[in-house]
Amino acid sequence: MITWYHSWRAAIRIARRDAWRSKGRSFLVLAMIALPILGVSAADLTLRSAELSTEQKLERSLGAADARLTDPGYGGVPVLQTPNGENYTPADDFEDKPYPEGSTDVTKAAPQGAKTLKDATGSAKLRTEHGLLHTEIRELKAADPMAKGMLTLVSGRFPADGTEVAATTHFLASSGLQVGSTLRARGFDREYTVVGSYELSDSLKSDQVNALPGALLAPLDKALKADGLPGTGAEATYLVSLPGGFTWNMVKETNTKGVVVHSRVVDLDPPAKSDVPFYQKNNWGDFGMSASAKAAALAAIGTVVGLAMLEICLLAGPAFAVGARRSRRQLGLVGANGGERRHIRAVVLSGGLVIGVAAAVVGTALGLALTYALRPVLEEYIGRRFGHFDIRPLELLGIGLLAVLTGLLAAIVPAVTSSRQTVLASLTGRRGVRRSSRVLPVIGLLATVLGAAIALYGSVFSDQFAIVAGGSALAELGVVAMTPALVGLFGRTGRLLPLSPRLALRDAVRNRGRTAPAVAAVLAAVAGTVAVATYAASSDAQQRAEYKAQLPYGAVSVIMGEAGSARDVPAVRSTVQKLLPVEVRADMDRISVGSANCSVWGGSDGCGSYEVVVPPQNRCPLWATDPANPDGDPAERFSKEERRKLAEDWRCQQSGGRGVYVPDGVVVADASLLKVLEIDDPAAAKALAGGQAVVFDKRYIDKNGDGGNDDGKDGTDGRDGTDDGTDEDGTVRIKLITDTEAAGKAFDEGREAPGEIKSFRVHRTADDVDAYGLSVIVPPAAAKAAGLTTLPLGAYYSTDSLPSTEQRQRLEGELDKTGSSVMLHIEEGYTSENSIILLALTVFAGLITIGAAGIATGLAQADAEADLKTLAAVGAPPRVRRTLSGFQCGVVAAMGVLLGSAAGVLPAIGLRLTERREQLKWYQEALDNGWGGLASDPHVPVVIPWATLAALLVAVPVGAALLAALVTRSRGALARRETA
Template sequence: MMTWYHSWRAAIRIARRDAWRSKGRSFLVLAMIALPILGVSAADLTLRSAELSTEQSLQRSLGAADARLSDPGMGGVPIMQSPDGMSYNPVGDFEDKPWPQGRTDVAKALPTGAKTLADTTGSAKLRTAHGLLHTEIRELKASDPMAKGLMDIVSGRLPQKADEVAATTHFLESSGLKVGSGLTARGFDREYRIVGSYELPDELDTDQVNALPGSMLAPLDKALQAAGFSGTSPSTTILATVPGGFTWNIVKDINTKGVTVNSRAVSLDPPADSEVPLFQEEGWGNYEESAAAKAAALAAVGTVVGLAMLEICLLAGPAFAVGARRSRRQLGLVGANGGDRRHIRAIVLGGGLVIGVAAAVVGTVLGLVLTYLLQPVLEGYMGKRFGHFDVRPLELFGIALLAVLTGLLAAIVPAITSSRQTVLASLTGRRGVRRSSRVLPVIGLIAVTLGAAIALYGSTMTDQVAVVAGGSALAELGVVALTPALVGLFGRIGRVLPLSPRLALRDAVRNRGRTAPAVAAVLAAVAGTVAVATYAASRDAQGEAEYQAQLPHGAVSMMIHEGGGRDVPAVRDTVQKLLPVDVRADVERVVVGKSSCSPYDSGDGCGRMDIVVPKANECPLWAWDPAHPDQDPGEKFTKAERRKLAEDWRCKEGSGGGVYTEGGLLIGDAKLLKVLGIDDPAAEKALAAGQVVSFDKRNVNAKGKIDMRLITDTDAADRAAEKGEEIPGEVKSFTAHQMPATAKSYGLPMLLAPSAAKSAGLTTAPLGAYYTTDTMPSTEQRQRLDGELDKTGTEVELHIEEGYTSESSIILLALTVFAGLITIGAAGIATGLAQADAEADLKTLAAVGAPPRVRRTLSGFQCGVVAAMGVVLGSAAGVLPAIGLRLTEKREQIGWYQKALDEGWGGAGSMPYVPIVVPWATLAALLVAVPLGAALLAALVTRSRGALARREAT
């Protein structure tokens, strides 16, 4: 007696032999299913291998120590921390008190009997083979057993003397140095010898050098500050070990002394949340760790996997139908020998099972092999070493099951269709009468209407992007369900077409069972492409409208704030020599105190210059009341008053750009006006007369002058300001020439001629220069300039105004190529099925005298028709989600704008501009180039001549 096991075994054997006979079709479907499995399995292996265990993570952060103690910078007040020490808060309420700040002596918080190892890091610019490289300097006795695991030695050895250092492999690659090279720092004559290279397992792309404690950072920091450069900004943590480790109780005791602890014992055995005081604070929570976040992530992954499986099924389904068509005589013989519909379905489903299993094996094995071979590349891309090559059989088995399930799902529709054919029709090749479903179009129409309504509601009534996305997805699925009916509508235009395209279109309409899945696959790919392209093009247009240029197009600015401007003249000449400069405008800045002070320095003999803004010109929303320092100035106004004041010229913020200087004042001549594109003879005349050219009328008092206060004691000035007293300092007054509001200043508030500054007794220092260029500097010119600037050993701020640069062009190109490949693949599969179905018609055409090129022409048009229908429907379906998302963003931005007006924020600016732009170039490529390319490709690969069948004996 034949059991179900034997019948399925026979069906799978038949399917296996059929797949082996049709190697081309089988390989196509296998590759289609195996490629996603390869990618998912490789991603799973990569993520699992890169995911460190707690022990591995602790080894990379603590070495062999029991804990790392750090100063959170809260002045030693008691704190409460999370078990890993990453999050912390001071104990107590600081709502009406200043937030605790300051340094804490970490060593005093250590338990008795603890063994310690200091780990100090700073940074400085080190001299390399190319110039200067900002590098992290780490002073750690890495040979200490407690530091084992923090660094992996690659070559050479660790430093043993005060004049020896080791460097990361990334630093050696970036600097052009090697083990044995000498190493010096900017502003420091002492030379160190590189004796070894190492890597940080969690930070492979870090530029770092390691020295013995006290041998590099302290003397370097002293030398840099003496030379007028910024220091190394060192910070120290302490690695420690104690008998029994740092338990949670010990950690909490250390927290009372204002120190955070990353403990090995606590990480391996963390306390319950109820035992962590920080977690009991009101409002404490982490959305990323919440059940809602995990559910959202799971839903997102499920949606992506589901859509990917749907796409594969839509593409692979017609390919299985091709096999069923070609094997219909074989299937008919099964029925003639006693097989029923179940056996026919089993054979076709067996084909899906066989190819699915083969795809699962091939994809999983290739994923394993490629991940193993590309492990160094993957580690370099992620910037950290794998913990170990982690293979999880259950996860890989689950991924492989997706391939089997996808193969079975893709074969379901062909299996049902084949089982419904009569034995006579299968043996004689007759097709019978096919009727399309009347229920499916109704369901599709309902889904489209409901989905569009949900997307419209989400974009106009809510701020939930998920609602828009869900409605758009439902509408797209509705269009997929409507595809057979829409294909029928396309057939009505066939009467006006020539012979070959008319035959191709009518053949597609008559055989909707194979045409509709291919069109739906193209539709899905194109819809996603059009949606992303429309959204990207719209964001691109918005970004271009919101872009604020720092300079006129093609202009260049060069600024040096450090060193008192001693390197500015040489750098000015270097820029002018290496770039196609037309006009150069040198600029200076006002200096109060030591000439080496930068605009960012305070104290140690460094003062500042403030612009005295008249009381009448101060924005009431920003007017701070010293008697009520904790009160927001805007709180004393009503919402209507704040809206009105937000439109007041006194509360409007500047346009940004420019360069930071003392009080916003630049010292320069009329050439700067030319570089900025300002053609104003009156402004040039005012500069020559010693006046200040002002672009911000808030600085001009009732007498038409601008007052500048020179402050030598910044601490005293700050104390006076807090008390609302007169700020000490000498005041200089200059007549102001106010520029019209339409003048574009590129962020420059004021300009004063050098001669006027000298006459007023202001001390100035070189700051930089502005340039106009004849042509936009090329990439080669910029590289040469960067190389020369590196050799100067100076921090140079160089900006070349290129205007708005779109970042979405490469994305749109990639999407177009992707959609094109999917379209050509789906259309090619449908064409293969069409040729299998139409073989008798082609033989008839040849028998009645049709020329050989008819086969190529008909094949090309069959492929082009499927591609064109899918592209047209996909383009229409893809615009909806993009419009919905843009409308949602418009509502959000208008809401923020209205809220800013209610709060009286002058930076609210104008009404948000949120355009919806259709990427016509992408649509043209999809609508014209892709179907045309698919048609030409199908015509080229189709044989012109087919063998005539012998006339059957009667």
């Protein structure tokens, strides 16, 4: 025991002295190990600090109250809830009767003797220094002791009367206002004074204004509705203070009155699941993370940690190997003085232990300091305040032990290699004959083939991505195992290269012990980057294909569909044309049924609606209501095969659903609208000029002109779903519905709604024309001739260039002056959210690649100093040393990037194929259920990010080579003969 202690003590002292003697190499390895420890420890501290305790969560949600009572909107029927009140449902089943709706008086459900405090929220547009800002309004007496902790006062004070408000710091920063400013709401002339600023600890970026109960929401809501504007949509809950707290039995009793409760006592001491009726109903379980999901999350974390340790070992291992070779004379003296192989192994392992311990201490200390210093920045980034600076010593100790373990693992192979050298070879500096392992490449090849097969199986025959991920990881490890052999294959191209790159490549092949790990580390980093970049590029292509533009690129629309806004439309049209680079302007009107003050959405007394009539022969059988069973699913009348076939019928294809909303997509406009929509159809423009309507959806066309009494026997527009293609002749019918109650009753009974029919001769465009959500354009002359009442709706504009941000801000400022709600849209086209991700990934992989290649180059220079001196001695120019270093770095980077790019594409393709199968499965289920016309055949492309690959394959190796050449000295120290 004493011998063991003294031998390791001596080994550690030797390793410490050697590390101090070789400060540059030691610092390099320490930095490699300490940086991940810094990141992991900082992440642990951030996550633990951001993770709130139950008490802290309750303080932010309940303040000092004992509970919060909420009306779930079920009309007062008994409810069941989870202990935290986040999930609830009516206690009874309503399968055969109407689902409960309505409100209940929450205050009557409070227990006897309880104190209540109203907490109401709504939203409105408030006037700021810049214009209007949509803001949340909260009416809560924040100074009440029951609300303590919910709103954190920053400056000033909370409001004391109905003329004062407080605002969040984010609102004040966004609005340009400050404490002492006056505040007004749109549609409300009453002024309020901002007397304080506060923040919401759980939502630092919220725009919120606080007022006393009844001071702002109710009068503002009344004023807005009086002007025909949307109200504030206020909702109220009640904080409750009760001696002894709100127990679970009290919660269940309150549930019987139709009220949901969030109780402090229940949150702190939740009941058993067997005592929660909510979980027993329909066998509903806990909505938390399942055991399988937790296992998957732990497996993912373990995989990431394992790969990080592997990469550090791959980079640090060669450094220990080079250090052992440079200390081989010292190790030889240990053997010459009676030291055994285990003593030599102990010395090298002690080097890993010493640097690992130092890296653990340095990384953990820097992680603590960095997290503490960046705490305000981190809180702003995540958008909420930490509960407290939470330090978990055991977790930090475990993270530090990872550094020690990594250092030991990185030193194992050099320790074994050094112990196998003879004393004579160590003292004379001879390296002996080194042969590459022939077994490892074979194992790597088998692992690569097996992993690729598993990933292929998972992507083609299984829905579990874990199989794809596991196979891809196995294949990547196989490529890592083959790296020494692959480096040797690269060496065969050396005969084609000039002197400096040929020397660099031969040196890399000759010293595979330090080259292969560096290449493998670059491979691992690049493979992950390429995998994520390929998936991101493929997802981006899918989102681009699924993006539905509301207008052609650069086009502008202004719509004013609210009640009474028609009078402001001409001024708004002129304002847009004056402030934007307009090329073509197309004015649009809408059909009005009933009062002239009706909005485009109708809904109020005296306001009717209209619809485009679909002829019976053009109606989709899957959507046709059965009068005998109006509440039943129409698709159930057909078999699965019939539903699949009907889903391909043109009558069942969903159209529209985007663009500017007007009922059934009908607008009154002239041929200029076709120009703005970029519809090149001279016949359509001629039809509009001649008083014919233009229809973009052939389901609306009645070619018989008799209301649709086609029996389908001619095969043109009958039940077989075919079309003869003669689109110039036909009729579109628009039904004006004035009695909305009768229409609703007819709909419930599966009958046609009563109304007046207006018919128009039509011209239909080609099927591939994109009308951006419009279905029918009625020319003004035809609308007037048919006796339709129309109101100005807005306009579409085509522009010479996409309006700038400054132009849009100026326009919105001018539109605000109208006092009406103007829906402004500028079509900017699809904006990729992955461009920043791809750039960040490319930069990340580039830094890792350059770092790994630089480490390999530095080790090569340290290991081949004698060769460089020999080159200088035989007359090689000074630039050879610089160019040799550059090419050494570039060779490592190029090999790693090339192999990593090939290895990284596999998992991304596997994931995309798995997603394609999953979405195709959902699509097939939609076809089986009769929803095929509402869904589209899934488009899940696989896109290779060639720009990212080009940057990795070309720019990164070239950049690494140039950087290494620049930082390398041209001249080295002169070699001297060693004294005997």
